[in-house]
Amino acid sequence: MATLALIVLVALALRPPVTAVAPLLEAIQRDLHVSAVFGGVLTTLPVVCLGVFAFVAPKLRQRFSDERVVVGCLVVLVVGNAMRAVGSAVALLAGTVIAGAGIAVANVALPGLIKRDFPHNLPVVTAAYTVCLTLGGAMAAGTVVPLGQALGSQWRLPLGSLAVPVVLALVVSLFALRHTSGARAAAIRPAALRRSPLAWQVTAFMGLQSLMAYVVFGWLPTVVQSRGLSPETAGLLLGVQATIQAVGSMAVPVLCRRLRDQRLIAAGVAVVTAVGFTGIVLAPAPGGVWASTVVLGLSQGAAFGLALTLFGFRSPDSDTTAALSGMAQGAGYLIAATGPLAVGLLHEWSGNWIAPLLFVLAVCAAQFGAGLLAGRPLQVDSVIRRVTPR
Structure with missing residues (x-):
């Protein structure tokens, strides 16, 4: 139970530093007198950090236990969130990098922890x-703007307040740490893992579904405002889309119980994601946009839940799960970082949302193919050897 509580509390604290920026971006740009390029860097930087720092996580697991790594990540997150509240452009960027590093390492450690302690309930705990x-x-995403209005701060205090749930998770995790063995992870040779085609297929599925997620995080409010909806409604839609993802995530364990492998699920979520994004761009507003947002939230929640579940399903043990998680999230989030930038460039070049839509449909087609390969009932090559750390 201590480990499950740790997983739940840390999970609640990992996404806010990423999702809270978009609703506040206009206020940040106006207050700091920075360009749209700075705004693009600020929204892309967390995704890049999730990719770059994910490669560090396996080494940390080999030196410390998963639980100690996660507690360290929470400390880093508190520091990063506090720095962003300082208010200068430099502190905002530096705090974003620090927070992104903490999130990236925790993202990698937690799937291995789930595989280690809940091997027979992997889809259910991963869904939670x-x-x-x-x-x-x-x-x-839904509360930072009202919170800023209540606190009389455009963006500094709302961003700084994200440290509060992290501190709560940190306090509880210190109690959970007392009940752990403190065993370190075994070393997985990265070169051997990179020789596995299945590992790359899982990586491709993770990266492509993440690319879609960050396109939506970064551009959904702008797209729906171009369809005639107000900025307030646009922010609400983003919050609704993110909330509906939870429902899609909960569907993954049910589907995994009914199907021998995950190919049909992976292919289905790619198709439904394409339908949902197409509706946001082309369906009649406002009703069609609202309906399409719900559809998109369901499919993207299921895709994300499936991507995390595949780390455990495609691995024979918790150490391999963490290594595969590090590889898939490291390379995957670097792939994902290109999505918001590509959509912005295509929109600026074309002056409409048709060119970005075609790009999104191509990404969904690639995700469909990667899902058919990654969803097969196989595990990464047994030639991967584990070396006991010194």
């Missing part, structure tokens, strides 16, 4: 973890 991730992100 995913639901808490999405709910934490949704609550932050």
